[in-house]
Amino acid sequence: MITGSIVAIVTPMTESGEVDHVSFGELVERQVTSGTSAIVSVGTTGESSTLSVSEHTEIIRRTIEVVAGRVPVIAGTGANSTSEAIHLTRAALAAGADGALLVTPYYNKPPQEGLYRHFRAVAEAVDIPQYLYNVPGRTGCDMLPSTVARLSEIPNIVGLKEAAGDLDRVRELVALELADFALYSGDDSTACASMLAGFHGNISVTANVAPEAMARMCAAALEGDAEAASEIDANLVGLHSALFAEPNPIPVKWALAEMGLMPGGIRLPLVELDEWHHEDVRAALRSASLLA
Template sequence: MITGSIVAIVTPMSEDGEVDHKALGDLVERQVAAGTSAIVSVGTTGESSTLSVLEHTEVMRRTIDVAAGRVPVIAGTGANSTSEAIHLTRAARAAGADGALLVTPYYNKPPQEGLYRHFRTIAEAVDIPQYLYNVPGRTACDMLPSTVARLAEVRNIVGLKEAKGDLDRVRELVALGLEDFALYSGDDGTARASMLAGFHGDVSVTANVAPETMARMCKAAVAGDAENASALDADVVGLHSALFVEPNPIPVKWALAEMGLMPGGIRLPLVPLDELHHEDVRSALRSAGLIG
């Protein structure tokens, strides 16, 4: 089981919106050197919704190639069409991904039985470890713990990224007592508390800019070292807020560009960070010791 800090890595783009594979490789190297436990490629933070299928596959392959087995790579392959999710998951398996992260179907708002059948169908179609991803704030669809428990019985469904940001939900999931089933926070602001409550790691946006601190904090929290985890989290708590002053990944892409780690490109309908928020993000970066 993967534990600790799992970065939801951005997809770097030039100012005209073209994927920058050189910058992507550099970001992957930075994560490996920082002690990040795994990389999620082409998830929400990686702008999966605006990449073509070809681009999606190329970004997965580039990430896997650069990681070169030093850390696991989990590919975002979810879609609101079951057949499309199967296609992307097959592409991830062919590319050599260590797992697939599948978001709950967005917009069409399936009931719990529809969610169960959707994920079970994908798992039965593609033999690769699969992680469920619940993020109701983006999808208008909330997968309940009872549905998670049913899906955990499927052989190759091995974990969940829970991004509701609700500690009551965290406690409900831990109380299920699912054996050999990974529970990951998808909300940096509540990640430390979630891990101390029994979650196994954090699929993190903040880790894009502060990978070393997030790796150390998650390791401490998973180990139950509340004092050390709290001290480390205090160094980046401002980032947990500042990187969400506008919808993800707008602020984190701007922050990485401000740090000189990649160009500032982002794809419509997302736009660059509003100038009103520049100083908020800069201030959080300074407080974390990431810029002067």
């Protein structure tokens, strides 16, 4: 089981919107050498929704190439069409990914039985470890713990990224005591509390800019050292908030560009961070000692 800080890595782009593979390789290397436990490639933070299928699979391959076996690579392969999710997951397996992260189908709002059959169909079609991803604030669809419990019985469905940001939901999932099933926070602001409550790690946006601190915070929380984990997290609270001043990944891409780690490109319909938020993000970076 993968534990600790898992980064949902951005996909750097030039100002004209082309994927910047050189900067991407440098960002991946920075994560590996900073203690990040695994990398989610082309998830929501990686702008999967604006990438072509060929770009999608190429970025997965590039991630695997740079990582060179040092940490697991989990590919984002979710879609609101079951056949498309199967296609993307097969492509991730062919590229050499260690696992696939599949978001609940967005926009079409399937009921719980539809969610169960969707994820079961992908799992039966592609023999790769698969992680469910529940983020109702973005998809308009909430996968309930009872459905997670049903899906956990499928052998290659091995975990869940829960991003509702609700600690009651966290406690409900922990109480299920699902055997050999990983529970990850997908909400940086509640990740520390979630791990102290029994989650196994955090799939993080904040780790893009503060990988070392997030790795230390997750390690302390998983060891049950609430004081140390909370102290580290306190220095990151501003980032957890500022990086969601506008829809992800707008703020985090701007922050990484401000740090000089990549160019500032982003694809429509997303746009660059509004100037109104610039100083707030800079202040959060300074508070975390990431910007002079």
